[in-house]
Amino acid sequence: MNCEQAQENLGPYVDGELAPDACTALEVHLEDCDTCRAELATVRKLASDLAPQVDTLVPENLWTAIEQRLDEAGEATPPTARRPRWRVGRAPYALAAAVVFAVGLSLVGLVWTGSSAHASTVDFSVLLNGLPLDANQAFGKFLALYDAREGSLADARQYAPDLSFDIPDLLPGGFHLQAIYLLRFGKLEGVAAAYDRDGEFLGAVFHRPVAKEHFGQHKDYPCVVGKHDGHKVSVGAWRLVHLTDPTTCHCVLSRLDERTELPDVMAAVAPALPEGTGRHGH
Amino acid sequence: MIEHDLLERCRAGNRDAQRELYDQTSAPIYRLLLKMTASPDDAFDLAQETYLKAFTQLGRFDGRSSLATWLYRVAVNEALQFLRRAKQTRVKLQELAAEDCAASENGRTTARLDVNNALAMLPPNDRAMLLLRYQEGLNYRSIAATIGCAEGTVASRLNRARERLRNLLQNSYEWEGSDSPMHPKDRC
Numbered sequence A: 001m002n003c004e005q006a007q008e009n010l011g012p013y014v015d016g017e018l019a020p021d022a023c024t025a026l027e028v029h030l031e032d033c034d035t036c037r038a039e040l041a042t043v044r045k046l047a048s049d050l051a052p053q054v055d056t057l058v059p060e061n062l063w064t065a066i067e068q069r070l071d072e073a074g075e076a077t078p079p080t081a082r083r084p085r086w087r088v089g090r091a092p093y094a095l096a097a098a099v100v101f102a103v104g105l106s107l108v109g110l111v112w113t114g115s116s117a118h119a120s121t122v123d124f125s126v127l128l129n130g131l132p133l134d135a136n137q138a139f140g141k142f143l144a145l146y147d148a149r150e151g152s153l154a155d156a157r158q159y160a161p162d163l164s165f166d167i168p169d170l171l172p173g174g175f176h177l178q179a180i181y182l183l184r185f186g187k188l189e190g191v192a193a194a195y196d197r198d199g200e201f202l203g204a205v206f207h208r209p210v211a212k213e214h215f216g217q218h219k220d221y222p223c224v225v226g227k228h229d230g231h232k233v234s235v236g237a238w239r240l241v242h243l244t245d246p247t248t249c250h251c252v253l254s255r256l257d258e259r260t261e262l263p264d265v266m267a268a269v270a271p272a273l274p275e276g277t278g279r280h281g282h
Numbered sequence B: 001m002i003e004h005d006l007l008e009r010c011r012a013g014n015r016d017a018q019r020e021l022y023d024q025t026s027a028p029i030y031r032l033l034l035k036m037t038a039s040p041d042d043a044f045d046l047a048q049e050t051y052l053k054a055f056t057q058l059g060r061f062d063g064r065s066s067l068a069t070w071l072y073r074v075a076v077n078e079a080l081q082f083l084r085r086a087k088q089t090r091v092k093l094q095e096l097a098a099e100d101c102a103a104s105e106n107g108r109t110t111a112r113l114d115v116n117n118a119l120a121m122l123p124p125n126d127r128a129m130l131l132l133r134y135q136e137g138l139n140y141r142s143i144a145a146t147i148g149c150a151e152g153t154v155a156s157r158l159n160r161a162r163e164r165l166r167n168l169l170q171n172s173y174e175w176e177g178s179d180s181p182m183h184p185k186d187r188c
């Protein structure tokens, strides 16, 4: 691979859209080429400069303006008998999404009481599908699917004594803990945590390795994080990375780079990962 | 994933359902329009158009893309049409950027073309590509569905847009270090 070809592939590489063999070829080239490595840094910088820095507030009167025009156009049926907008049980997704939207992630577990007894599988597709629109919200839907309720770290340890995980208040890179959740994947206990770094979401899910993972239409590729082999699914700038030790699969959803920021974060939430396993999880 | 039942109720014109769909999606849609136009007023107007169009055309949504992608598509089309009709934003922003560039300290001109200014100076199509990818986090397949281009062309379109953005930024950075800019307007 020459520099021109390498540089054409840098964008797709950073975007998680490059096929695995092309990734390997590019990485080989990058090992030896300062120019292309510098170029890669520039592409990454541009990507992070373009990422939303602060939450944009939607003007409060926008809906009023839309509603007024709907009324004028006579498009909508008159407001129906005011049934509660978010109903427990009937529409779990809408409920979770709405609650997350309205008051943030921390309440999801408290109000969601529906049941969705899935066999011992962990289906990430609802999470992955929702990422392009709103990761925080997508994570809320995922939690709702598995009957999440909020708890403390002590609650989580007591609830899932067989899992090895840590949920520090502050992760490397400056992510602050927002909430801890106790989940149920069929017969198996799971634990999840939500973090925030100035509006940038990071989520962690811990489950027993025996639980089968599903990723919908998304492709799951092998990857290396620090000294550990794992696997990952990329959706846009988001990646869901899994590292497994004998008792626990540690899944972290973030926009962090696998080579730079992610290894420290994984080490912080997965303290019992054996050094340099060289083995592929699941 | 936006619930099937919610879609059906929106299609039937149920106001509560429309509000619910709006609540779930308006933050990213407004954010995209704001960056496309660089004007809160224009973004406000275009967001109205987007939802009115979405509610009336929801019957045509075939479910091949996600509803989120479809909404992005309606919004991007509104924005591109608007920008074509009135090239004002580009001109306005170029003026703004030029003002920034002309700010001088101790007789030395400093350029402060930040990524947002540079973004606003790009051709609208390039801007849409970069925003969909890096602000909204869409994958290439969804970008293709949103823009209405072949998935295979997304990478090269993004490369081109990125290159143009970098040129704008680089010129301003270089200029920051130089002592006597000859043609500030040209550089910015």
Ligand SMILES: [Zn+2]
Binding pocket: A002, A003, A004, A006, A029, A033, A034, A035, A036, A037
């Ligand atoms: Zn090279």
